[in-house]
Amino acid sequence: MPLNLITGSIRRIAGRLGDLLSEAHTPCPICQLTARKSAPDPFLRSALPRDAKLLQLCRGCASAIPWITNIACAVCGRPDPCPDCRRRSSAHFILNRSAVRYDDAIREWLALFKYRGDERLVRPLADMLDIALIRLDHELRNRLPAHRWDAIIPVPVSPDRLMERGFNQAEKLASLLCARRGVPLAELLIRTRHSEKKSLQSRFARLQSVDGLFTADPEAVSLFISEWLSRGTAASPNHPPVPQRSIRLLIVDDIYTTGSTIEACAAALHEAFDSQAPRLPLDIYAITLARS
Numbered sequence: 001m002p003l004n005l006i007t008g009s010i011r012r013i014a015g016r017l018g019d020l021l022s023e024a025h026t027p028c029p030i031c032q033l034t035a036r037k038s039a040p041d042p043f044l045r046s047a048l049p050r051d052a053k054l055l056q057l058c059r060g061c062a063s064a065i066p067w068i069t070n071i072a073c074a075v076c077g078r079p080d081p082c083p084d085c086r087r088r089s090s091a092h093f094i095l096n097r098s099a100v101r102y103d104d105a106i107r108e109w110l111a112l113f114k115y116r117g118d119e120r121l122v123r124p125l126a127d128m129l130d131i132a133l134i135r136l137d138h139e140l141r142n143r144l145p146a147h148r149w150d151a152i153i154p155v156p157v158s159p160d161r162l163m164e165r166g167f168n169q170a171e172k173l174a175s176l177l178c179a180r181r182g183v184p185l186a187e188l189l190i191r192t193r194h195s196e197k198k199s200l201q202s203r204f205a206r207l208q209s210v211d212g213l214f215t216a217d218p219e220a221v222s223l224f225i226s227e228w229l230s231r232g233t234a235a236s237p238n239h240p241p242v243p244q245r246s247i248r249l250l251i252v253d254d255i256y257t258t259g260s261t262i263e264a265c266a267a268a269l270h271e272a273f274d275s276q277a278p279r280l281p282l283d284i285y286a287i288t289l290a291r292s
């Protein structure tokens with residue numbers, strides 16, 4: 001065998017060995033242990049970019065993710081029969097889809113990210129949310145031809161909470177998705193105050209506590225509408241633009257409990273859009289990381 005072929009093969013083998021060794025020494029992005037990596041699920045591997053952190057989990061963490069694969073409520077995406085959506089007479093959003101159930105593992109990972117600001121958690125969590133988006137897109141493409149998102153809107157936190165925590169968890173997750181999927185991030189909502197800790201409230205109190213909690217920023221909405229019109233149609237003073245399709249917005253949050261937060265955000269958006277551009281049809285959807 002010629003010498004250059006032998007050295008080429010040696011180099012390839014050494015490269016593969018190097019890859020294996022460095023993979024073996026990369027800690028799991030969630031538990032930080034250098035445990036054996038899981039073989040990523042074929043669906044996750046095909047859906048996510050090659051360098052996605054979710055593909056680098058150890059076996060324990062990968063198998064702990066409580067994926068929602070069967071949807072029992074077509075509105076809120078819950079995997080079990082759903083009394084909340086049946087009770088609701090009208091909703092300002094079309095549907096919500098969540099990536100995972102809110103179980104002990106997800107509660108712990110979200111707490112590390114939200115309350116301790118553990119940056120290492122944001123990417124694997126955003127990958128999980130991305131799976132919810134990929135599944136929702138697949139569902140919508142079957143129903144709506146030429147489906148695309150006009151903007152992703154994170155649920156805002158109050159200024160006090162932002163000061164205390166230093167970041168908005170929904171905004172962090174949303175901006176990673178926007179960058180990956182090429183959808184604009186639009187911060188159209190303002191949170192007027194922060195509600196009490198939801199886990200301490202009754203269902204009734206939870207539904208009441210979001211009343212008037214969100215409002216849409218009129219200037220941001222007006223700018224958004226004019227940009228959307230100039231992009232979507234050839235407007236001229238004599239021929240006002242005729243909407244060809246609805247504006248399609250996607251609200252992003254970390255947890256869906258009763259849906260009252262998403263509903264309050266969607267209601268605030270509808271109110272602002274309807275007052276500024278009553279002829280523009282507006283469709284609002286939501287994705288959340290976890291469904292409790």
Ligand SMILES: [Zn+2]
Pocket residue numbers: 028029030031032033057058059060061062
């Ligand atoms: Zn792990």
Ligand SMILES: [Zn+2]
Pocket residue numbers: 073074075076077078082083084085086
């Ligand atoms: Zn439901």
